[in-house]
Amino acid sequence: MDVKEIAKKLVPLLGGKENIASAQHCATRLRLVIRDESKIDQKGLDEIEDVKGAFSNSGQFQIIFGTGLVNKIHAAFVKELDAEEAAAPVDHQEEMKKKMKMNPFARFARMLSNIFVPIIPAIVASGLLMGLLGMMKAFHWVSEDSALFVLLDMFSGAAFIxxxxxxxxxxxxxxxxxxxxxxxxxxxxxxxxxxxxxxxxxxxxxxxxxxxxxxxxxxxxxxxxxxxxxxxxxxxxxxxxxxxxxxxxxxxxxxxxxxxxxxxxxxxxxxxxxxxxxxxxxxxxQSLYDVAGVFAGILFGGLYSTIVLTGLQHSFHAIEAGLLANPKIGVNFLLPIWACANVAQGGAGLAVYFKTKNAKTKKIAIPAAISSFLGITEPIIFGVNLRLRKPFIAAAIGGAAGGGYVVLMHVVANAYGLTGIPMMAIAAPLGMSNLIHYIIGMIISVGVAFGVTWFMKLKED
Incomplete structure (x- = not known):
């Protein structure tokens, strides 16, 4: 099914054009403000092949399509609505405010999320460049005095400066x-x-x-x-x-x-x-991290995926940026914990693939699990694990196990915005030992989540 076909199917299933107040998208989800959610045909949405999940959260109705696809569907969808291709963020926020009243903490977290999500690509690019520089330096690929190294060093630090x-x-x-x-x-x-x-x-x-x-x-x-x-x-x-x-x-x-x-x-x-x-x-x-130690890793690693359900995880970028900016700290010790929680969801989803008899669930599980290993968890969480409930709990256990390990081994990163396998690039510059323990932490998370899910009895009704 092409994106135009999907867009045409979405409009009537959402109650028609007049029922859609505004439309935006993030990295994986189409985010809509719906005037009357009782008009939504949930069963019809679930039957669309590329829909990995659809739910209402924080004043928005969100439909998961995954990275690379959601932006194309959004462009076709707004044309189908006869709207401008890019809905104004302020208008979308106003529609959300009309739709629901958040408590002060939720509003503050949502505000931070809205501020930091657009600048993540710049931070990710800088973090990857830092990783490349670290490997060039560690393996002596080029001289540190070479023009190439100096230029890449300038490029990598620009976003943080x-x-x-x-x-x-x-x-x-x-x-x-x-x-x-x-x-x-x-x-x-x-x-x-x-x-x-x-x-x-x-x-x-x-x-x-x-x-x-x-x-x-x-x-x-x-x-x-x-x-x-x-x-x-x-x-x-x-x-x-x-x-x-x-x-x-x-x-x-x-x-x-x-x-x-x-x-x-x-x-x-x-x-x-x-x-x-x-x-x-x-x-x-830093003091909490030092005092609580492994317990902090277990707690944060186990609860992180639950925070993802609210969409407020992006507000943590402000804290992570503060850790990197503080000359007395200068590293991100939270990101490895988040990364373990993310890949654990992929491990649980992988187990579901081998256990399920549902054709659509099986079809979603593999690409969604791979997406999770690359740091994007919404497809596997909402499309597979949360629907079946027990795999989500198993992933939380896996995230707790991996989170405890990376804290125990003091694994850190030099940027934020990357988790899963890509985070290896921003863990490598801080030493080979740091990278190895990060990989072990991911393996523990995936293995525990897979094992716990495997021995659970799944209810697929």
Whole structure:
């Protein structure tokens, strides 16, 4: 079935065009805001060959198609609706808010998720480049003084150096502000005149006297909390100015005052405060990791897939970025735990493939399991394991076992956004031992999940 055919089938099964308020997609799912979900033909959706699962969650009705396919179906689907190809994120969020009321914690987590998901490709690219550089250095493929190595080193660090600019743009869109002004504020916090803390070492920043206030000339490259706070304040300032500035001079006056006011406030107050908060969160997590040890790995590894059900796992990227930005930590010790939980879902799904007698389940299980081993778990979770329930529980046990092992062996990564087999590229630069223990952790997760599922009696009705 081609994507146009699928799109045509979806519209009536979802209650018709008038029942679909807005449509977006993520890496694996078509995300829809439906006016009346009682009009949805769930059985009909399940019978579409490429649908790996369909469910309602957090104000959205989500249909899983998998990576590479969902974006093509989305493009055909919005054309079928006579809508623009890319629905505005702010409009989609407004429709979601109308649809349901989230508690403050859920809203905050969803906000972080919306900010960080768009910038994941940049972080993934940088992480893979770091992995390539690490292997080039370890195996002496090229000299560290060669032009190729130097250029790749520049490419790999760029996303982390300008991270506040990327976050500034994305956060401004989420807060309903001008994204380009958000990027400017990110540029101010990473200006070349400010000392880069990544290269600080024993150097001390210079100080500037402003109206009796001593301002350290230190940048915020790689940080997260300062730019998030700055953009939130910027959005309030911009919206406030637009209410009082006459329309005739709005284009000139509002951006001008927004940048000046936010820039001063960010460098004098928000930046230092945000850095302190970010460091406090990172150091607290490091202390928990050190004290709880293996228990933390078992707990996080066992519960991570349950968090994936809510779609809030992307909010963790803010925490992971903070760990990498903190010069006292500089590594991501959470990602290997998440990775073990992800591949465990694939192990359970693989066992289902050999046990099930259902033709569609068998057809979904293998590609979905492979997708899980590559770090994308939604197809195997919603298409197979959660439907049968017991395999999902078995995967949680496998994730707990692998998570405990990688914490015990102090496995870490130098980026975020990659799990499963691809994460090997960002584990390798931190030593061969680190890579080997990560691979063992994955094998434990897959093996335990497969074994527990194998000995469970599945109910496929």
């Amino acid at each position: 300008i991270l506040p600019i990327l976050i500034g743009f994305s956060a401004a869109k989420e807060f309903g502000s001008n994204p380009y002004l958000g990027a400017v504020i990110g540029g101010i916090l990473t200006h070349p005149m400010l000392l880069n803390p990544w290269t600080l070492a024993d150097a001390k920043p210079e100080y500037m006297d402003l109206f009796g206030l001593s301002i350290p000339l230190i940048g915020y490259q790689g940080t997260v909390v300062p730019i998030l706070l700055a953009i939130y304040v910027m959005s309030k300032i911009e919206k406030g100015l637009r209410k009082i500035v006459p329309n005739s001079v709005d284009l000139l006056v509002t951006p001008f005052l927004t940048v000046i006011i936010t820039g001063f406030v960010s460098l004098v107050f928000i930046g230092p405060f945000g850095r302190y908060i970010g460091d406090l969160i990172s150091i607290s997590l």
